[in-house]
Amino acid sequence: MKQLRSIVLSIVMLTIAGIVAIPFYYIVVNTLKTQPEISASPLGLPSGLDFSNYSEVFATLPIWQSFLNTLYVGVVSITLMLLIGSMAAYGMLIGQGLLTRLIGVMCLIAFLVPGQTTLIPLYRMLSGMYLVDTLEGLVVLYMAGSIFCYFLIIGYMRTLPIELFESARIDGAGAFRIYWSIVLPLIRPILVTVGVFQAMWVWNDFITPNVFINSPDKQTLVLQVYSAVGQFSTDWPAFMTLSVIVLAPLVVFFIAAQRHIVSGLVTGSVKG
Amino acid sequence: MSPSNAPRLTRRAVGRIAAAAAVAAPAAGTLAACGGGSDPNAITFLSWDNAEVMGPVIAQFEKENPDYRVEAQYAPPVAGYIQKLQTQLGSNSAPDVFIITAENKHQLMDGGFVQDLSDESWAANLNDTAVATYTQDGKLYGSAISAWAGGMVVNLDLVPGEFPTDWEGFIDLCKQLKADGTVPYMEAVGGMTDTFCAFLGMQNLAYGGTMDQQIWDGDLTFEEAWTPAAQAWYRLFEEGILDSSAAGLTGDLVLPEFQQGRLAVMTTGSWGISGITGGAPDLNFEFKAVPGFEGQPYWSGAVSPGLALNAKAKHPDAAKVFLKWMSTEPGVSFYQEANQFISTTKDYEPELPEQLGDLVAAVQNGEYYLPATSWIDNNDALSTEANALVQQLATGEIEPADVGKGLDAKLASLQ
Amino acid sequence: MGTVLAPPRSKPPLQRAPRLTRLQRLRRRGIESYLFTLPVVIVFVVLFAIPLAQSFYYSLTDFNGYSTDADFVGLANYTTIWQDSSMLSALGFTLVFTVGTTAAITALAIPLALVLNRKFFGRNLVRSVFFFPSVVSVAILGLVWGFIFAPLGTGVINSIIGWFGAEPIAWLAEPTLAKLSVIIVAVWGGTGWHAVLYLAYLQAIPSEFYEAAGIDGATRWQQFRYLTLPLLIPAMTVSQLLLLTGGLKVYDLPYTLTGGGPGFATRTLTQSIIENGIAQGEVGKASALSVVFFVAVGLIIVAQLALARRLESRFS
Structure with missing residues (x-):
């Protein structure tokens, strides 16, 4: 009975997933076709696998350099923003009083700012710090994401049984030790989830590197994708091929990370 | 774990x-x-074209001018480019050479961000229409070496005979094709189309080429000037050649239909030719001017973005060397080979695909019109409005006369 | 920022007393809590407060985004923004989009998260597939969904309904359908993302709680009501906060899919802000728009949070 239900569930979910995946099918399949094939049937299967789109893109654009740049910016900024966000969330959890509430309101305000409007002030600030056209400058800007991390993490922390923190407090451990060795392991599912979300954002963000990066050797991957965009028309085969190249590492990352999202609370850590 | x-x-x-x-x-x-x-001798340059197009051109410049070095930055047109340049200018860190184009020319010229180039030796090499586009109060602020035009693209196998030069003739042709079971015509009405713009160009000629100046001077209204063009264009819908679904089409959707020979006539600009041949190398087609609804056939089109010299350029002399090279031979021919535009400089005759037909001569004679580049000010706000109005006309929400009326109201609210 | 750090009164007793009273421990924790929040305060000041203040200043000037100096014009920008006739329809669609996507995504993501939290064959694959729509850049979605919604008989949806003998539908050419289409794509793109968020929150229950509940003979509904739901409510607060702010700020998806058309049907407020600021070089006006927008979004969010707090106290 239980097994049957699991099989039915599998069939239903795989079918829905198949429908949801149609646009991806379209993207991937068209990177493997020649131009005439695409125009003949945009949705059809290719007559043979044609990897010339990929080889051409790798031959003409500095994909590897951009990949390393993006990886560097991504790893550093996500580590930092998770740290800042989770520290803030923990601080808010243990803190009381007006000032704490003020900081909470502050984070909410930050959340509402439409990013487009602060571009010019940010550019002036960054150029004053000689951080325009540096990868570190991008990292600084991406720290804005720590507010988002804070929101997701504090929401999660509030759902945790409070005894988990209390036991360590009674032992007389300092707040920083509790944060480091109790809180961080406990909130791992949300850390990984937020990390995945933010990795997607940083990896795909176009506006920030477009405005703040000038040198071709400091470009991020997404800027390479947009090199296929022209004034009147877009080179769609190149655009789709580049998109697949940009997305592939994210797909691998998500598959690797999702085990940690749903591994649940490890029993050992509950004991405190 | x-x-x-x-x-x-x-x-x-x-x-x-x-x-x-x-x-x-x-x-x-x-x-x-x-x-x-x-x-x-280092020249900073924010390129409009991507590295694939511009990289070899810059390499050639550096090869011919070994003392100079171009530090190129790239941003995709149009919004990405404008945004980047605007941010850089706003914080005093713009490159020596950048692009002036319809979307930013008024801000650049009025704000004194670009230098006058009219005394440069190579200014005389530029086409007259190109010079006029980037001139204000007798000063030349941009060096544009090419232009594009748009019109109809005809599948010569499906339309073997003479292509009509008058609008009613074209309507009849479409009806006949339709009766024979061929899809005659498609137009992606994302806003103002090539046909619509060409019609306005015909109107502009009828008003002595100063239609927009007259509107801004208050001697003419959009409603008077645009309604005949809108009515002529709306005939496509009245005759059932297009229906309201055209407002949901994009060029990317129409193109495969044309490439596969399922469509007799579509519209695009000269920049679209490699897109057509790329997907259908053997297609027998040719560009044709939009048939005249009164008077001569005409084209939509505009002068390409020009190169401008930053008023606060760090190395203006080096930048001028680069500008000169780009605006004369052999720079022009290298650039021509790298992109899809039609070069219009006087010292070079480009070799172009024969499918472009009459379009090449039209471009070199300046026989094209685009409202957004011809308007006196508030180009972008008016473009957005006009695009929306033309779409509403296509979906039958408004009447042809309402397009001009809407623009009159918009212009009044902006001034 | 130094003032944030330490209320100085609490320090001396801390050093003197070997055993801390409860109050003192609380106070010490207060100081520590400010130390923990210090980085986020710095981030806020540098990346939000200062630029926002500057933005507010621009809204009182005729700054055009290019020139490095600008003249003070008072509240003139705030009066002119209301004269734009298309603003009202932009406001309308932005609200429809926000409410539509928030409702639909919440309704779909919660069951999806509950299903994805159960064991079944192919779960990892399904989870990934649902998540990926949010990974793809919006620019490419415009193209792909353009083919799916194509008004021609060759459009994906139109071919499918064609098998059942229906006439092709002009999805993106008819105002109501265009709005619906944009919302469908947004729901397609956002549901998996939010399901993963709910999924993460569901992990806060140690699985032995469920086991214990099962042994105690709790029904499925009771398990859901007393174990799962209290966790879902805070997740809903966060998820809807994101959906509301994201929805109100939306720009790129409708823009790439329909360009704001047909007519003004799918134009959003942010599109107006961006067009004013970038393309028309009216940064002053755009800043005024975003200040007004910012205040309006703030009010909506405060209302949402108040509602969420009541829900949370009812169900936990």
């Missing part, structure tokens, strides 16, 4: 961040040094 993993991972990351921070400081230092401009 044990919970103690997480802190260990983070600790390693902290080490990496510390290393990154250590690297960051000297990197910022070197950047400041070269930003200071020690090399008087």
Whole structure:
């Protein structure tokens, strides 16, 4: 009975997933076709696998350099923003009083700012710090994401049984030790989830590197994708091929990370 | 998988961040040094074309001028480019050479961000229409070496005979094709189309080429000037050649239909030719002017973006060497080979695909019109409005006369 | 920022007393809590407060985004923004989009998260597939969904309904359908993302709680009501906060899919802000728009949070 239900569930979910995946099918399949094939049937299967789109893109654009740049910016900024966000969330959890509430309101305000409007002030600030056209400058800007991390993490922390923190407090451990060795392991599912979300954002963000990066050797991957965009028309085969190249590492990352999202609370850590 | 993993991972990351921070400081230092401009022969340039197109052109320039070096930056047109340039100008860090185009020319010229180029030796090499586009109060602020035009693209196998030069003739042709079971015509009405713009160009000619100036002077209204064009264009819908679904089409959807021979006539600009041949190398087609609804057939089109010299250029002399090379032979021919535009400079005759037909001569004679580049000011706000109005006309929400009325109201609210 | 750090009164007793009273421990924790929040305060000041203040200043000037100096014009920008006739329809669609996507995504993501939290064959694959729509850049979605919604008989949806003998539908050419289409794509793109968020929150229950509940003879509904739901409510607060702010700020998806058309049907407020600021070089006006927008979004969010707090106290 239980097994049957699991099989039915599998069939239903795989079918829905198949429908949801149609646009991806379209993207991937068209990177493997020649131009005439695409125009003949945009949705059809290719007559043979044609990897010339990929080889051409790798031959003409500095994909590897951009990949390393993006990886560097991504790893550093996500580590930092998770740290800042989770520290803030923990601080808010243990803190009381007006000032704490003020900081909470502050984070909410930050959340509402439409990013487009602060571009010019940010550019002036960054150029004053000689951080325009540096990868570190991008990292600084991406720290804005720590507010988002804070929101997701504090929401999660509030759902945790409070005894988990209390036991360590009674032992007389300092707040920083509790944060480091109790809180961080406990909130791992949300850390990984937020990390995945933010990795997607940083990896795909176009506006920030477009405005703040000038040198071709400091470009991020997404800027390479947009090199296929022209004034009147877009080179769609190149655009789709580049998109697949940009997305592939994210797909691998998500598959690797999702085990940690749903591994649940490890029993050992509950004991405190 | 044990919970103690997480802190260990983070600790390693902290080490990496510390290393990154250590690297960051000297990197910022070197950047400041070269930003200071020690090399008087380095030219900074924000390119409109991507690296694939512009890279070889720059390499050729550096090969022919070994004393000079171009530090190119890239941003995709149009919004990405405008945004980047605007931010750089707003913080005093714009490159020596950048692009002036319809979307930013008024801000650049009025704000004094670009230098007058009219006294440069090569200014005389530019086409008259190109000069007029980027001239204000007798001063030339941009060097545009090419232009594009748009009109109808005809599948010569499906339309073997003479292509009509008058609008009613074209309507009859479409009806006949339709009766024979061929899809005669498609137009992606994302806003103002090539046909609509060409009609306005005909109107502009009828008003002596100063239609927009007259509107801005208050001697003419959009309603008077545009309604005949809108009515002529709306005939497509009245005759059932197009229906309201045209407002949901894009060029990317129409193109395969044309390439596969399922469509007799579509519209596009000269820049679209490689897109057609890329997907259908053997297609027998030719560009044709939009048939005249009164008078001569005409084209939509505009002068391409021009190269402009930053008023605060760090190395203006070096920048001028680059501008001169780009605006004369052999720079023009290299650039011509790299992109889809039709070069219009006087010292070079480009070799172009024969499918362009009469379009080449039209471009070189300036026989094209685009409202957005011809309007006196508020181009972008008016374009947005006009695009929406034309779409509403296509979906039958408004009448032809309402397009001009709507623009009159918009212009009044902006001034 | 130094003032944030330490209320100085609490320090001396801390050093003197070997055993801390409860109050003192609380106070010490207060100081520590500010130390923990210090980085986020710095981030806020540098990346939000200062630029926002500057933005507010621009809204009182005729700054055009290019010139490095600008003249003070008072509240003139705030009066002119209301004269734009298309603003009202932009406001309308922005609200429809926000409410539509928030409702639909919440309704779909919660069951999806509950299903994805159960064991079944192919779960990892399904989870990934649902998540990926949010990974793809919006620019490419415009193209792909353009083919799916194509008004021609060759459009994906139109071919499918064609098998059942239906006439092709002009999805993106008819105002109501265009709005619906944009919302469908947004729901397609956002549901998996939010399901993963709910999924993460569901992990806060140690699985032995469920086991214990099962042994105690709790029904499925009771398990859901007393174990799962209290966790879902805070997740809903966060998820809807994101959906509301994201929805109100939306720009790129409708823009790439329909260009704001047909007519003004799918134009959003942010599109107006961006067009004013970038393309028309009216940064002053755009800043005024975003200040008004910012205040309006703030009010909506405060209302949403108040509602969420009541829900949370009812169900936990």
